[in-house]
Amino acid sequence: MFSIITENAKSDTTEPISIDLPIDGQTDSIDIVDGKVKLICGVMWTLVLHYSISMPMWEGEDESMYKEKGGPTPKQRLLKWIQNKAGPDVPINNFSTDWNDGRAIGALVDACAPGLCPDWERWKPEDRLKNATEAMKIAEQFLSVAQLVAPEEMTNPKVDELSMMTYLAQFPKAKLKDNAPTRPRHNPKRVRCYGPGVQPTGVNMGAKTSFTVDTFSAGQGDVQVFLQDPSGKQTPVEVKANDDPGKTYTCSYTAKLEGPHKVIVKFSGVEVPKSPFDVEVKGVAGDASKVKCDGPGIRPTGLKVGTPTTFDIDTKEAGVGQVDVQVIDPKGKSSSVPIRVRQNDEDPTKFKCEYAPQLEGPHK
Template identity: 35%
Template structure:
């Protein structure tokens, strides 16, 4: 009897907690998708600003004097906005700078801005600032793309979202369903199929991927897109092991920025604007074949012992540059010896036990150094 009474109270308490949590979720704004979108938009802005050696840290605050906004608009449009206040002291100067950028977007670039004025930006209205950034993404990263591979039967008048959806559907294998830019991308399978379609002879085996391995699958697809396509790569830290994926940068020096992370893409709360921002890179991504590859790499070399491997290039004109990193991110000295026009021997002596990496353009190899015991 006593046990039944205890169980009854436990059940009631559990129901009460669930009700309170549900109520709390309704009262509080859903912050997960806002955080993801803010992260994505910040990364997109920084990706564009890099050509001017500028960065922002706070999407909400860093546009309030108009200086960064003006530079961003100049970079996106390729046009100069003329004279403006570079030393901002008064609010009136902030409003003038912001108005200069907004008026230019509407007058010269024919971009319609809804409910966005200089006061909202100066007053750090995050909702309207994010609305402005999305308008810029939609116009410059999606609508103004050259859609060379759109199907001939596609309607002439398509919205930017419809263009991106149509292009991706045409790339994906027939019969693979794509209905949205949110939940359809949560398990990594669609992204794997898209990457596989963009890289000849890749054979990614994405059909064997299962939803339970969503994070692993998404990471793999993103890594390959970063390494083999000019899709802005992801740089992330997995536990204590830092993994870097190097690419040949585009002419405007796009650097190692994350527009969205694997963890964010598989989050059920991810919003379509963040996903579209990341995917908008694919139509202009160009497949870049590997410049070389590693052979005869000892995956378990010993500490303080000379080890070597072979590096083959795909062209006699390619001059390889190889970096070996230890577990702390330090560089292990390596000696590069030319065997023939396309074959090199690389010698090195690891000094630290643990996971190391061989890096080069389009090359990433991981091996673990073991402790040599003398008995």
């Protein structure tokens, strides 16, 4: 076990961390002085894991999920961030073979700075070394991402996974330099839509419903949404930008007719994947006044910042309808409070809502 004093970049103070390296049971700090490579590499990796991957919050992350017991490992967390950032156009499920053709690193570079490496989509997998070399050079020159692995290593199927993680852990905090030669672009194919308002069933006539448009990896652009009723008439849908790291928008509408509808979502004038969404609107919604709620999450006192709380929702006597929950913080914003609503598997009329307040003060 080693205790190392490190500098805290935020406060200019020092803090000790303990590093457990059970290599042979006989090691101590003298081995580092003696230059034992295996031990030194272990120390360096532990520092990278602690400060570059485990500690900082990254753009687009939901902070509450990392406060829960049994949250993602550092490896899972980094992979999830990369997948969300790079988008679905290139499959990234590991830190080894999925990077071998050089297209994944090109996609990640361009996602971090849209327009910096836009040609990656036309790259051929067989040009793996050329692809990786170009993308990594651009990342180093304009995003200050040091080449901690060589292009020849990245394109090798046996590339060291820890080395790749160390290299890729630089991207969440990468900042584009002022002189970077970006070509303004957007990619509607990277927009994601989710929520009850774009589901095939569950929408009721006269009841307000909503869904989320996620533009985190799509670059700059505007979101437009239209609702097309059974007669073919299209009406604009309310679109509200959320002040959140994920660059999401909340879209809300109220269907006035029963029957098949289409929800059309456009990003910079181009329809996004799966648009138009087919939505079947059923009869009049139930009576919201008959919904019953109970639990610590809706009581006047007893809540703590960052601590998850819950409450139960019973719609048995209310009839047909969708459950939509928003928590308004002291600043009047709902986007700062992540919410999870889970339907009871055994009784579909019952739901459990979980959220974690992020600010002190009165909430609604």
